[in-house]
Amino acid sequence: xxxxxxxxxxxxxxxxxxxxxxxxxxxxxxxxPELQSLTVAFSYMSDTCAILKLGTLPPSLxxxxxxxxxxxCWGLVDLHGLPESLRVLRIKEGMSPAKLVALPPxxxxxxLDYIWNKQLPPLPQxxxxxxxxxxxxxxxxxxxxxxxxxxxxxxxRGPLPELPSRLKRLGVHDCDVQFPPVLPASLHSVCSxxxxxxxxxxxxxxxxxxxxxxRIGEEGEASSERGFALAQQL
Numbered sequence: 264x265x266x267x268x269x270x271x272x273x274x275x276x277x278x279x280x281x282x283x284x285x286x287x288x289x290x291x292x293x294x295x296p297e298l299q300s301l302t303v304a305f306s307y308m309s310d311t312c313a314i315l316k317l318g319t320l321p322p323s324l325x326x327x328x329x330x331x332x333x334x335x336c337w338g339l340v341d342l343h344g345l346p347e348s349l350r351v352l353r354i355k356e357g358m359s360p361a362k363l364v365a366l367p368p369x370x371x372x373x374x375l376d377y378i379w380n381k382q383l384p385p386l387p388q389x390x391x392x393x394x395x396x397x398x399x400x401x402x403x404x405x406x407x408x409x410x411x412x413x414x415x416x417x418x419x420r421g422p423l424p425e426l427p428s429r430l431k432r433l434g435v436h437d438c439d440v441q442f443p444p445v446l447p448a449s450l451h452s453v454c455s456x457x458x459x460x461x462x463x464x465x466x467x468x469x470x471x472x473x474x475x476x477x478r479i480g481e482e483g484e485a486s487s488e489r490g491f492a493l494a495q496q497l
Contacts, residue, residue, distance in 0.1 A: 264295060264297050264298050264300070265300035265326075266294070266300070268301075290315075290316045291316070291318055294320065294321050295321065296323065298321040299323055299325045299326065300325065302328045304329075314339045315338065315358075317341060317342070317344075319344065320346050321346065322348055323346075324348055326350065327349060327352050328351075328352075328353040328354075329354050330357065331357035331358060332356050337359065337377065338357060339358070339359050339360075339361040340361065341361050343363075345366070347368060349370055350369060350372065351370075351372040352366075352367075352373050355374055355375075359376075359377040359379060367387065369389050370387045374393075377396050377398060381402075383405050384405070386406070390410060392412065392413040393411060393413070394414075394434075395415070395417070396417040396418060397419040401420065405424070407425065407426065409427050409429065410429060411427045411429065411430055412429055412432070412449075413431065413432045414430060415432075415436070417436040418438065419435070419439075420438070423441060423442065432452055432454075433450060433454070434453075434454040435453070435455045437456055438455075442465065445466070446468075453465060453475070454476075463476070
């Protein structure tokens with residue numbers, strides 16, 4: 264069972280008596296106990312901050328996405344008490360996580376667009392895709408789990424964690440990081456928007472096109488276009 268709350272206009276929830284009167288506080292209604300997928304998308308809001316409290320989520324929930332599409336506004340979503348059943352968590356397009364003290368143990372996909380300067384919790388061992396926007400984040404990232412295959416970093420200025428041996432795709436967008444001298448043998452492609460093409464030298468990789476490096480060899484040479492498409496999805 265899936266539920267999509269789209270173009271949620273909650274301007275009427277502004278609290279004039281609040282310390283921050285332009286802030287908007289919203290809570291989800293009671294959700295069906297059998298719900299497996301939940302998507303919440305706020306409509307465009309001007310000069311406001313949306314603060315969403317999820318409350319108690321169904322124990323069967325596997326997919327959760329919260330965003331403010333096509334907006335210059337920003338918001339917070341309270342992620343305290345995520346259900347252990349969750350497999351995919353996407354907090355994106357202007358929304359930032361708050362009270363993210365623990366991640367579900369079976370989580371496979373984690374996408375966080377805006378992270379404030381608070382230490383992230385340990386990543387679950389089951390995680391296979393991790394995408395994070397680190398604008399304003401000055402701390403080190405947690406250790407990467409061994410099952411991780413897809414890693415995308417944006418605006419990250421800290422040390423690059425040890426890359427898992429199963430990693431297939433790596434994206435570093437507007438990041439200032441030092442690559443290790445030897446990249447995992449499983450890695451197919453590296454996408455970077457920070458380095459000039461002439462600056463970045465990756466042993467075992469060749470520059471395929473702007474911002475994309477693919478592994479030299481039969482697989483990398485034959486799949487440069489496929490690698491570029493995959494890198495665009497990071």
